Amino acid sequence: MQSVPKILLFIESLSGGGAEKVLCNLVNAMDRTKFAVTVQTLWREDAAKYLAPGTEYRYCYPSKNRLSELRMRAEAAAGLTYPLHIKGDYDIEVAYLECGATKIMAGSTNKSALKLAWVHCDLKNRIGDPAAFAAATKKYYSSYDYAVCVSENVRKSFCELYGDTVDAVTVYNTVDDAEILRKAALPLPGDVHKRRITVAAVGRLCAPKNFVRALAAHRRLLSEGIDHDLWVIGEGEDRPILEEYIRENHLEDSAKLLGFRKDPYCLMNAADLLVCSSVYEGFSTFITEGLILGKPIVTTDVSGMRELLGDSRYGLITDNNDEAFYAGVKRMLTEPGLAEHYAAAAALRGADFRSERLARETERFFTEALKHKTEMTHGR
Numbered sequence: 001m002q003s004v005p006k007i008l009l010f011i012e013s014l015s016g017g018g019a020e021k022v023l024c025n026l027v028n029a030m031d032r033t034k035f036a037v038t039v040q041t042l043w044r045e046d047a048a049k050y051l052a053p054g055t056e057y058r059y060c061y062p063s064k065n066r067l068s069e070l071r072m073r074a075e076a077a078a079g080l081t082y083p084l085h086i087k088g089d090y091d092i093e094v095a096y097l098e099c100g101a102t103k104i105m106a107g108s109t110n111k112s113a114l115k116l117a118w119v120h121c122d123l124k125n126r127i128g129d130p131a132a133f134a135a136a137t138k139k140y141y142s143s144y145d146y147a148v149c150v151s152e153n154v155r156k157s158f159c160e161l162y163g164d165t166v167d168a169v170t171v172y173n174t175v176d177d178a179e180i181l182r183k184a185a186l187p188l189p190g191d192v193h194k195r196r197i198t199v200a201a202v203g204r205l206c207a208p209k210n211f212v213r214a215l216a217a218h219r220r221l222l223s224e225g226i227d228h229d230l231w232v233i234g235e236g237e238d239r240p241i242l243e244e245y246i247r248e249n250h251l252e253d254s255a256k257l258l259g260f261r262k263d264p265y266c267l268m269n270a271a272d273l274l275v276c277s278s279v280y281e282g283f284s285t286f287i288t289e290g291l292i293l294g295k296p297i298v299t300t301d302v303s304g305m306r307e308l309l310g311d312s313r314y315g316l317i318t319d320n321n322d323e324a325f326y327a328g329v330k331r332m333l334t335e336p337g338l339a340e341h342y343a344a345a346a347a348l349r350g351a352d353f354r355s356e357r358l359a360r361e362t363e364r365f366f367t368e369a370l371k372h373k374t375e376m377t378h379g380r
Contacts, residue, residue, distance in 0.1 A: 005366070145166070
């Protein structure tokens with residue numbers, strides 16, 4: 001019986017942000033008759049919460065504490081994480097997140113493996129000094145066969161920074177549409193009550209997401225008599241900033257920070273409008289999920305949105321500034337028939353993001369890239 005290719009996907013953690021969720025979606029949708037899949041993280045986690053049966057799980061360190069963090073940092077600085085902790089003769093090795101994972105897997109001693117570095121964000125617009133960042137990380141990316149970018153905009157940005165350091169390709173994120181639709185039908189949690197028109201935003205509470213922009217639009221619309229509530233779903237370092245804005249502007253009754261929700265889909269489904277106020281993105285998982293749910297969407301013009309929504313065909317794209325975002329939300333809440341039009345358009349576009357289709361496309365990339373690597377290695 002012919003063995004199937006063995007693939008390792010390395011990421012620092014399985015919990016938290018969009019990249020981690022997308023990795024789990026991809027792994028859980030992969031065909032185990034075509035690939036033997038291993039996932040490895042830095043710290044030991046309850047992998048059964050995230051990964052489907054048949055997925056091998058490994059970790060570098062059994063627990064996270066002060067001493068183990070010091071050890072981890074020392075080993076990473078010395079380039080020892082891979083040789084000490086990555087065990088197995090893999091055909092494909094994937095660093096599934098920028099920075100830490102990319103640096104660790106660049107130290108691979110497996111010369112025959114196909115090496116892939118996933119890129120989830122627009123590095124050129126996200127990093128404070130893009131040129132300096134590229135100069136410092138170019139040596140790591142040069143160790144890979146491909147940089148795998150989650151959108152065409154992300155790929156173009158990567159190429160502008162890194163030139164021909166490594167071949168860059170676009171592979172779209174896998175989204176678990178069946179699970180999203182199933183969980184969207186569940187009742188709202190007991191601590192959340194919908195009382196009127198509701199706008200929802202989902203994501204990590206951090207500067208790139210710019211939820212202050214969403215709160216400012218909410219405040220301004222309320223002052224104009226456009227009654228609605230705002231739900232912000234997520235957790236992060238900007239929570240104190242958002243809490244202070246809510247207090248100072250007396251929005252406690254209408255703006256709710258609902259915290260991290262492992263399954264936000266019933267909240268998204270209950271909302272009348274989904275908004276993305278980001279200053280930059282890679283390829284928004286939240287907006288992709290909103291399309292699957294058939295919800296009207298207003299978003300700033302950040303990386304990946306035109307690929308997802310066309311030229312405002314499937315959702316309303318505004319210029320990336322506070323005034324334009326406010327105007328877009330106002331238009332969606334007040335213009336007769338507009339929200340219904342975009343809900344129907346979103347549902348149509350959402351059909352393109354079925355997990356089966358996206359997972360098979362990713363598997364085809366793995367197979368073709370591995371074949372090319374093998375042929376190049378053997379001089380054919």
